[in-house]
Amino acid sequence: MAMPRTRTLSDAAHVSRIVTQEARHLSGEGHDFDPIVERARDARYVLIGEASHGTHDFYHLRGEITKRLIRELGFAGVAVEADWPDAFRVNRFVRGSPGDHDADEALGGFRRFPQWMWRNVDVLDFVGWLRAHNDHLPAGARPAGFYGLDLYSMHASMAAVLEYLDVVDPEAARRARHRYACFDHFGDDPQEYGFAVSRGMSEPCEPEVVAQLVDMQRGAAAYAERDGRLPPDAHFFAQQNARLVANAEQYYRAMFRGRADSWNVRDRHMFETLRLLSDHLRAETGGGAKLVVWAHNSHLGNAAATEMSEMGELNLGQLARQEFGREALLVGFSTYTGTVTAAHDWGGQAERMMVRPGLPDSYEQVFHDAGPRLLLDLRDNGVLRDVLDEPRLQRAIGVIYRPRTERLSHYFRARLPEQFDVMLHYDTTRAVEPLERTGAWEKGELPETYPSAL
Structure with missing residues (x-):
């Protein structure tokens, strides 16, 4: 995307006045999200983003929107930026399968960094609500599910494939163990595998993981007849794990070729998983299967309308818009300041940090x-589309927040009306509360003006 000149600060003030006139000013009541629910009537997918991976308001509000979509429009569930096996454990719980006794236990698979993304108070509340909703459905109604889209669980997914095959086809399990043994001498960190292959120190395991996925696909019909002893979605769950292993193998090799290559492998995997999940649910019900998606704005906003495209990156939102058109509703979140749960570095402990005010001339x-509190209709409001169309800075905070290098680390240019269909802005937001709170999180971050407050 070619980026024209940026607006001046005086232009920004003019834009703000128009946004004030044209936006829906939110009151905090349930009807705030009526425009989203109305648009969702014609959508197969509602993709709801977040401007950080650690903001309570984003988690809570998209949960409230999702509840309405499930209750009022019959959406089949939510697919989230989380690993497939860990999320499927939650899915089993919310659909009443034996195993975990409460929502906290069901979220027990989310133990690797950054565990607060899914082990937090807001997700706990939503999972509890989803179980209660399903428990009160009339007989014969399909319960809403909870699914993962990500691919970081390579070893856990290999173990899940083997566990399934041990039950339905021990000989196939033997073949799978032999194939997956290709990874054994790299330890538990798949990045070691990717590094070794990228440096020519080892042959790739691609032929083995692809062969295993093909085996699972060929055996689908026969396994479906044998797995009556297992949960109803057992084969689909196992086959998706085999697919995840194949895509993760490609991802960890791509990591050492550059960011764009690995990013694109990951988002294509998430899109492929979403489409296959939707097809699976449609086949089960014999009808429609609408889904909500939860992930970061950077995954769900159309990448073609941002600087990401100039770096050769695409994302789930772009693929959904290209494939499904107006049947994919893209919803983003924004905040100006407040607090956020994040780490200073990858693998670091969760901390409650202050979010700096948005940069001048930014969205x-x-x-x-x-x-x-604003809701902006970016699909059909021509005035807003026109006034917000020129590229501006937009902030993205992931699981790491580095305020001292904020412009370089967390901002990129975007054309908002082409990036999202709806934007929700909450000016001051607070950090999501992890279920496992550290001393650093409890203490929080002192203001930069401490102790003078000047």
Whole structure:
């Protein structure tokens, strides 16, 4: 995407005044999200983003929107930016399968960094609500599910494939163990495998993992007849794990070729998983199977409308828009300041950090000047589309937050009306509360003006 000149600060003030006039000012009541629910009636997928991986407001509010979509429009569940096997454990719980006794136990698979993304108070509440909702459905109604889209669980997914085959086809399990043994001498960190292959120190395991996926696909019909002893979705769960292993193998090799290669492998995997999940649910019900998606704005906003495209990156939102058109509703979140749960470095402990005010001339600054809580219709409101169409800075905080290098680390340019269909702005937000709170999180971060407050 070619980026034209940026607007001046005086232009930004003018834009803010128009946004104030055209946006829906939110009251905190349930009807705030009526425009999203109405648009979702014609959508197969509602993709709801977040401007950080550690903001309570984003988790809570997209949970409230999702509840309405499930209750009022019959959405079949939510697919999230989480590993397939860990999320499927939650799926078993919310659908009443034997195993975990409560939502906390069901979230027990999310133990690797950054565990607060899914082991937090807001997700705990939503999972508990989803189980209660399903428990009160009339007989014969399909319960709503909870699914993962990500591919970081290579070893856990290999173990899940073997566990399934041990039950339905011990000989196939033997072949699978032989194939997956290709990874044995790299230890538990798949990045060691990717590094060794990228440096020519080892042959890739691609032929083995692809052969295993093909075996699972060929055996689908026969296994479906044999797995009556297992949960109803057992074969689909196992086959998706085999697919995840094949894509993860490709991802960890791509990591050492550059960011764009690995990013694209990951988002294509998430899109492929979403499409296959939807097809599976449709086949089960014999009808429609609408899904909500939860992931970061950087995955769900159309990458073709951002600087990501200039770096050769695509994302799930772009693929969904290209494939499904207006049947994919893209919803983003924004905040100006507040607190966030994040780490300073990858693998670090969760901390409660202060979010710096949005940079001048950024979308965050424009919305801050327009009102404290806003809903912007970017699909059909021509005035908003026109005034917000020129590229501006937009902030993205992941699991790592580095405020001292914020412009370089967390901002990129985007054309908002092409990136999202709806944008929700909450001016001041607070950090999501992890289920496992560290001393650093409890203490929080002192203001930069401490102790003078100046």
